[in-house]
Amino acid sequence: MTAKNLRAALAADPELGAGNVLLKLREHGAAPDGPGITFDTAVDGRPPWTALTLGVLDERVAARAAWLHERGVQPRDPVAVFVTSAADCFLNFLALARLGAIPALMNGNMPGEYAVPFVRRLRAVGVITDSAHRALLGDEDLELGGLGHVDAAETGGGDPAKAPAHYRHHADDPVAITHSSGTTRVPAAVVHSHASLFAAVRRIRLTEPRPSGVVRELSVLPAAHAAGIITVNQALCNRYELLYMSAQGGEFVHSGAAVLDAIERWRPTGVFGFAVTWAELARYDLTERDLSSVRVWFNTGDSAHEAHIRRLVAAGSHPEYTPEGPVDVPGSRFIDGIGSTEMGHSAFHITHRPGSDRYGRCVGKPYPFAEVALLDLATGEEVPVGAVGHVALKSPTLAPGYWNDSVTTYRTRFRGWYLTGDLMYRDADGWYYHVDRAVDAVDLGGGRWLYTAMSEERILVGCPDVRDCTVVAGREADQVVTDVLLMLAAGADPDVDRAPAVREALGEPAAATLRRIVVVPEGEIVVGPTGKVRKFLMRQRHLAVTGA
Structure with a gap:
């Protein structure tokens, strides 16, 4: 059976799901000597990097x-x-x-x-x-x-x-x-x-056009994550080659060097990761590495930063069609979105290329399977275009709830919607922009807010020698105080005065709360198991230790 016919048969099989992909591949005649999974560790006596059919x-x-x-x-x-x-x-x-x-x-x-x-x-x-x-x-x-x-x-x-x-x-x-x-x-x-x-x-991966030629996907997503299971199942069903890396080189995420080494060694056409992955790669001069095989970078979880995306789409290659036939030219695509474990799959998507200019934490438009509303939780009504609201979602990808925890399950439900915990606004053309997690946004009064994620995005754009940053804001007594923690790119001068650029990025109301800007080692940033910054702990630790 051809790959095209197999994909069509799988997509039409009502019994196929996340738990029986191997069974259904056998039933529909997938070749046993075709792609399975490659791991970078030994498996049952087979050496690392040995493809399992x-x-x-x-x-x-x-x-x-x-x-x-x-x-x-x-x-x-x-x-x-x-x-x-x-x-x-x-x-x-x-x-x-x-x-x-x-x-x-x-x-x-x-x-x-x-x-x-x-x-x-x-x-x-x-x-x-x-x-x-x-x-x-x-x-x-x-x-x-x-x-x-x-x-x-x-x-x-x-x-x-x-x-x-x-x-x-x-x-x-x-x-x-x-x-x-x-x-x-x-x-x-x-x-x-x-x-x-x-x-x-x-609904998407088995029906979208299959790229021509051999597709080789490298995943550096955490294996123990919903996104990891989805990545494996979509590769198996599409009959793509897949290399799944194990954690190595860093305490919480794959080190940038390990990822770059894997790309040069295995020559993938696509790379899957979280936003923290791209921040790790920002440590390195990508022009010194051979990334020419990569046509697409896939991001899920937190939306990625413009400063990191622009560096990645400048690397890699893509086919360009000429009268003499297709030729590879420099530049790749970056497919961004925003997702969570509970959402089951990113609900939004946007594709960036060299020369793209729709940034500012734009997460794109919803996938066809997702229904999205931005709500004012006080009224239950949708907010108007341009206003920030709470993201509410209806989607067949949604997790049914939390295991043995009905309290948390129903706390995230509102009038038939699932509340993702994110804040976004929508423009007149239907593009969605993520500004912050609801728990991290700070009310400055008078209808003004400090959005920490959007502030970080703007700081990275305004300070090219900053590799990554974290904005820690909270209320002490009767005032809001904000600290900006910077992690510098290799070779950057820690003594440079970045205050003007940081203040401009924050905007006047938020800049008025700025207490200090400090260059920090990475150990200063508290992250969870998947590498995401735990801002509520950062607020507790950082503001308490360095209280005004």
Whole structure:
């Protein structure tokens, strides 16, 4: 079956979802010697960077399913997966999905102090760990069921021939539990259904035109994230080659050097990452690296900064069609948007190219499957064009709620909408612009607001030698105070007076609250497991320590 016919058959299969992609690929005749997944770590005796074909991937998943089934794992059993490597994460996810169990994927950077209560809340039958994460959990009573603690190194030892038949998922079956980024609180357990976590792949990724030639995708997204599962499923269904990197080189994210090395070695045509990934790459002079294979950069999570996007679209290449045929010319595309674990998939998208000028935290327009409203929560009405409102969403990609936490589930619902926690405005042409998280925006009085995310965007544009920045603003007594924390590009002079540019970026009302501008080492910035800045902790720590 051709790739085109296979994609059409998959898109038309009503039973296909996030939990049974391998099964459906077999049923629809996908070649077993075709693309599976490549990992940068060893897998069951196979060296790092060795491609697992679809057939080998299916066999390795079956081995784990047999091993877990023999130890009593049943349909709808929650099982936590707390590991380092992407291979351990995805192979066990796929095995548990085959059994109809509910894998709860935990980011490997989650501290033990958060991981223990997270697992307890799951009421899991067991937890699959590697040695490093077993140590993080310590001797705490996790209130596990019969499976207990499992070493990830052992799960691949089952007999694939003894794996039970694939569980037949219903659209509403819980197929995975992931967790929020924890930027505003302890990471919450988000449950995804068989249908919701596959909705964007079905409606967009399987129906959009397939690029010509070989497609090779490199993902540096956290494996234990909804975006990671979506990336794997869309690559498998489209029969793309996929390299999934494990965390390496940095405490919270892949180091920029590791990502650049992987691009030069593996020659991907597309790279998937979070906004923090592009900030990491901004450490380096990209003209010194061979990024010519990259045609597209894909961003999700927080929307990316203009200063980082412009550097990336100047790198890479794209085909240009001439009378003599297509030729590769410099310059790539950057597909931006904004998403969250709860949204299940980015609801917005915009494509930047060399010469693009629609920035200012423009996240584009909604995907066809998403219905968006910007609301005034006091009245429940939509705000007018140009006014900032709370983002409300209806989408088939939405997570059904939070696992064992109905209070938080219903707190995010409002008159039939899901409230994302973001603030945006819309222009007259229907383009949406993200200004801040609602919990980070500061009311300056008189209808004026300080939006920290938009302020950071403008500071980076106004200060080219600043690689990244964080605006920390909060109320002390009866006044608002703002500190601007700068992380400089390599070779930048820390003694340069950047105050005029920072004040201009903030605008007059916010600049009046400015207390200080300081160059900080990266250890000063508090981030969550996925690398997002935890601004509520930054406010607590920074404003308390350096109080006016």
